[in-house]
Amino acid sequence: MIDFLQIDNKTVQCTIDSDIFNERVITKSLYWLSENYNLYQELSGKLFKIRIELKTGFFMQSNIDELKSHLNQNLIDFKTRDIINQETKSIREILLIKAFANNDEFEDFNLITNEQI
């Protein structure tokens, strides 16, 4: 899914196709790596080039495999979360408006009209 290239014993670089994972998904996935790594992100055409640098220690092959697996899983999960967030943005807004409205003006929403959508 993503290409990994070891640059030196502290750094790997991966390339992610922005047609598959958008910037929001990539940023959220990388966020959880930032405890242990310095991260540098660059957009080249439709490819995101991510340089991942260990804050301490050196990469062993097993670390790289683990990192690759972790990042792949993060990307898949955050893409799923992103779809949920995008698809449910409007219903969430309606829900909050109804929940916090000070009177009944948002009750009895016109369900028939919406069912016909």
Add this chain to the structure above:
Amino acid sequence: MDYFLLPFRFERFENSEVLVNEVGDYIVCPIGTAEKIVGRHISETDGIYKDLISNYFISTTRIPRLIDNLATRYRTKKSFLDNFTSLHIFVMTIRCNQNCLYCQASSKENNQTTYDISYETLDYGIDLMFQSPSPYLTMEFQGGEPTLLYDKLKYAIEKSETINNLKNKHITYVICTNSVALTDDLLALCHNYNILISTSLDGPEFVHNKNRGKNDSYQKVITGIDRARSEIGKDRISALMTTSELSLDYPKEIVDSYIENGFSNIFLRALNPYGLVYKTNDWQNYYSRFVDFYKEALEYIIEKNKEGVYFEESFTVLILKKILTPFPIGFVDLQSPAGLINSVVVYNYDGFVYASDESRMLAEHNDFTFRLGSVKDKYTDLFYGRKVLEIANTWSNEVLAGCSDCAFQAYCGADPVRNYTTQNDMEGFRPTSAFCKKNKAIIQHIFSLIINRHDEVMPIFKNWIKQN
């Protein structure tokens, strides 16, 4: 399959996936289920389909027929916001007659009266308290050791009672005391005004005395607790423990000491990164050890309950209420929007108003970031001013990086003061946040118990919820 998604979050742990919807209802399912739901690969014949529909994870219509039900449930979960600030803490002094190693309030020597609250500050604070729109007020006296100022305690309570003859609010009084020097006068005051005593007991004698830096503290506290129970009633006195580094090695002994001393609950409370202890601890290591301590103590408590002893762990009860009931909890550390200002405010001995108890602890180290203003300022300037607006940007975990997608968001809270203290900004950084790691580990552990040992633990957990 044709269905519409409703807002939900998911997290994988152990060999399962937990889906949690907007109001905290959860479904435990196999890994990959969220992806299947989003990809429309769940059909009406799948066992989980009806669960997803009935628990508001998906809907057959773009807007669910029962959206008003869901909205009401959401409103109920956030109903702690309805009345605004209800807990009003008066820090009477930071003088103290103990010498706790972990003191978070940076207490001072017993004879330094410059650290006492003035009558003028009390008057202004009480006036602000009564301007709160909440019909329920809790007036809590803290320190240092607030009972060192008996005359001012009595004055504050009597003044509040007089004003309340006109305001007609429901007031609960709480005195937080170490109980080592409870006088007849104080206990009579507690009796007359139905005051609750919240005391500190860290566990067995050797742990408690070591934490207090005194050789006789435990015996004095136990004597004080016994006296208070006989004078004002057993249910009017509760105890809190703080888990020092030493305590981490004695989970069972600490639980036993609470049971032996007649308590039916314990709050396994971690140290907070404020006051004397802040600079001296390796916090990542401490919280990691605390989670192990918590798990071992909880396991022991579950065993005690199975043996027929009714005994609760209070933090677990709070999380369970969030997971298993539609209601909010009154615990300011697990609220979003955060408990500071919305639920609690502090009138400090120094004449200033602070956003929370922890905020005034920071002030002892000359950091006034969370000082809202003087007790002499107008209510609206204090509670709706620029400082509050600034804090409000970071007080909801729904909008915080790392929290906004977290499946356990509905069970957790936001804490800008802690973020600021430990990570230098109010938003905080979840990958290195000890608060996040600790809460997530505990919530996951509770879920793990519910999933893997359901028939064994649920009767106990439900009984705890029923009693609260």
